[in-house]
Amino acid sequence: MSAPDLIAALERIPGWFWPADQRLFEWFLSEQDAPGDVLEMGTYLGKSAVLIGGHVRRGEKFTVCDLFESDAPDADNDAETSRSYGALTRHRFEQNYLGVHDTLPEIVHGPTSIILDHVKAGACRFVHVDASHLYTQVADDVLAARTVLRADGIVAFDDYRSEHTPGVALAVWEAVGRLGLEPVCVTTHKLYGTWGDPAPVQERLLEWLATRPDLWHTTDVLGDRHLVRLNQRKKPKAERPQSDLDRLTAELRRTTAELKKVTAESQQAVQALRKATKEVSVLGPVAHRAAGWLRRRSTPAK
Structure with missing residues (x-):
């Protein structure tokens, strides 16, 4: 499926996956030369998974882990999933995914705490973390992402700054301060980082952004770090025919x-x-x- 067709297919799937992050997922997944597996922890109805699946290469394994309609392992997590994801079922995810791709990814139907039983350490080039918003669960997801990522792999954390997800913010910035996570770039909704050297990927990212008039960007200084910040440009309002x-x-x-x-x-x-x-x-x-x-x-x- 061509990139425009893939993007058009995403519009039919409910979920929160904004244009700037769609472009970044495409770029990160396409620009990495060495093959590697891909992991998504928390998928909802498959909006981001469908895009990821369009960039998985021959010989690579794409794994999706989600509770779907199953009970969460603790009361707080169960309350969260019941409140926010009542419409989520594995059947709806599979329908959405197979509406675009011929085969399903490997599905781990359960909490993300079991993901290391299904994905090898150091096997992944890209990980998307978008499961629980509770600090304890996200902190565990951070450790799992660090374990499965290879040295130059990229991790994307969703909701790292939303006012209703302080647990994600705490876990992610704690990983930056204490666990060696190096931020590469941020959008309004996601933080992208690596446990490798961020400079080479940031340099390539800035070169690519210079060719994208649909995205604005700037570089902020965080102490001895540099952080690329970007988002979608607002389209001017089209003049209505008189x-x-x-x-x-x-x-x-x-x-x-x-x-x-x-x-x-x-x-x-x-x-x-x-x-x-x-x-x-x-x-x-x-x-x-x-x-x-x-x-x-x-x-x-x-």
Whole structure:
């Protein structure tokens, strides 16, 4: 499936996977030269999994791990999944995925705490973490991602900064501060990092971003680190074709404005005329008496 067709297919799948992150997933998955497996922990209805599946190469294994409709291992996690993911079932995920791809990825139906039983250490080139939002579970997912990633592998953490997911923020930035995770870039919704050297991938990323007018980016300094920040550019609002009604409305507005102007000028003229008339009515008798006086003065006495 071509990239445009794949992106169009994503629009039909419910979920939260924004354009800037779609472009970044495509770039990270395409620009890595050495083969490696791919892992998604937490998949919801398959929106991001469908895109990932379009970039898995021959000989690579793509694993998806999710509870789906199963019970969570503890009460807090169970409350979270019931509240936020009530519509999630494995059947709906499989339907969405097979609507685009011919075969399913390897599915681990259960909590992400069992993922190391199914994915080998150091086997993955890309990991997407989007499962629980609770600190304890995310902290375990961080350790699992570090275990399965190879040295130059990339991990993407969802909801690292949302106000309703402080547990994710704590676990992710704790990994940066204490566990050697090196941030590569961030969008509004995801943080991308590596446990390898971030400089080479950041350099290639900046070269690619320079060719993408649909994405804006900047580089922030975090102490001795550099962090690329990017997002989708807002599209200018398209001009709506002017209809007959629009043209008539615009003409009516122009006519109304001209009429108001003419009315104002007429009112000024009427006021000036009234003032002049008043002045004439006051001065008329005086002028008449003055003229009589002049005539009498100019008439010789008999």
